[in-house]
Amino acid sequence: MKSKFAKKIALVTGANRGIGFETSKQLSQFGLKVILTARDRIKGENATKKLKDQGLDVIFYELDVTDKENITNVCNTIEEKFSRLDVLVNNAAILYDPYQSALNADLEIVNQALRTNLYGPWLLCQAFIPLMKRNNYGRIVNVSSGAGSLHYMNGGAPAYGISKVALNALTRKLASKLAGTNILVNSIDPGWVATDMGGKGGRPVAEGAKGIVWACLLPNNGPSGGFFYDGQTERW
Template sequence: MSRPARRVPVTATAPVYRVALVSGANRGLGFEVARQLSERGMTVLLGARDFDKGLHAARKLAGAAGEVIAVQLDVTQQDQVDTLARWIEITYGRLDVLVNNAGAHYDPATRPATTDIAPARDAMDIHLFGSWRLCSALLPLMHRHHYGRIVNVSSGCGATATGGAGCPAYRISKAALNSYTRSLAAELDGSGIVVNAVCPGWVATDMGGSGGRPVADGAAGIVWAACLPQPITGGFFRDGQRIAW
């Protein structure tokens, strides 16, 4: 974990300074989401499995309107999730935005009838259970202030309204994440904490490959959901527009 950052006072009369956590944020889409949130003045915790890479990424964002702090986070490790949750509570006493962005196993060449099940198990641990671990650990900090914005970065690839044989590990784990999103949103409805899934579209990242849309465009839809002024919850969005589950 990086050095403890300053505690930002929040009072009834002072502006509310938001604290956000973005998983898988040392590169690509997560890095751009962290950049855009910091430009909005949020304190952003930049989660990375490799802490050195996280530090390097956070240094690139020095000078933004909001502070960016690298934190060690492997979403498949419960002990790291719990340690980070305790650190956030001690350091800030709040968490306002959680972006579950960590992702892996986008492989268009694999097929469900022949693929090794191990990547599918790992994809579920990252996309579904990783998001589940973070939400469960950090929801108490959102309940404390009756406010929260949870964004599960999903994909149209995981929509059950459409089908396809490619990317089975990625596709099925994202479909499971969508189902979790809807269940959690229903539980938290009326609490001030909203939960939505966002498809950033095909984005030109290391995982998505070349030819996709600019990373900034894909990140903008995620940031939109992270900053919703109204309690819109339980939806699946791309570029601020609802899409079919």
Template sequence: MSERTIALVTGANKGIGYEIAAGMGALGWSVGVGARDTQRRGAAVERLRAAGADAFGVPLDVTDDASVTAAAQLIEDRAGRLDVLVNNAAVTGGMPQEPTRVDPATIRTVVETNVIGVIRVTNAMLPLLRRSASPRIVNMSSGVGSLTRQSRGGGEQAVGPVSAAYAPSKTFLNAVTLQYARDLSGTDILINAGCPGYVATDLNGFSGVRTPEQGAAIALRLATLPDGGPTGQFFEDAGVVPW
């Protein structure tokens, strides 16, 4: 592509999202830093620009229709198209999450961000993505969303704590990703789910064993897939993750 690649990363003001944006900036892309917090978004954009990235702020609350519509209009006005969308914004919802103890409101909050938010943003950005020569969508999932791994066990580090909100929301996201791939078959849009591994972020109290930069690697890999590459699949650094 002769023109600079245009990307949007949701939840990009910190953690894995920030490192995804940084990695894209290092590739010479123009990167939209999607975040709802004005101060943190601005600080992230400044850091990225200081490192040489072509970064710009995108006010974005994935749970709000008007915010998402405005974000799409901002990118329309700035670039007229979108080449890469990374749906990274997510919440854990807090504890307790055991199904016997969880507050249904917690499940509703988590699904609103982690699943419905992805659908809301993706659908708003699809008209812009359709104008790209090589459009890519990456949904940041988690290995804890793998029903195969959950059913086999393997310890908390592999499948997380017992959860009726966060882990199932990632299972739901994986299922939605697969349905998008079916719906978009026959187009140039490649959409895949990516697992960053157990990364030390504020979502897990920084208990993870991987750095945010390591966690961002799978998103960069899926964002740069060649034309005709895989779609509707679930990947981690080591390869395909079982559904």
């Protein structure tokens, strides 16, 4: 599928399976070159091969979003090889913890969730925004959750939910600092999706990824600093 997005480059974290894998697939089908990343090299390479076997333009980089040195090395490699990154999808996330409550949560588990679900995206944004500024173009998509909405908040899954609330706050702060540029930053709630993390009974992965892809392909006058579900405004 050819399109006006054919020369753009996207990086998707946590993309060896689930929503990240499907997002990589759909972006590739729109003509973007996709850098599929994952912590596990073998799983990441196998996922990349599946998409390449479909004729899609996907390459693999090993990336642990909690490792600042690893992030810096990947950023330097992309800058040297492509001189640009147009789309950053912060999808990698861990620790959906419905077995905990806010009353008795193990704060070390909460800290682990924050390291991946908040600090990882934050480090990646700090690494790649200068490159986006240089090219006057960027779409940053933070994959959030309904569990991160204060409107729907309850006492369960505290590590995961609080990490996603914080990710939404990061979206707002980055969007504010980037106002007036052509770098748009948004949070996306993909809904309850049938993945290894989401479990059975959720919506199909392809449907969950569509809202993410929508935010990746926003026009220059598109929204920034928002929280969306299937392209519609979600309650914070």
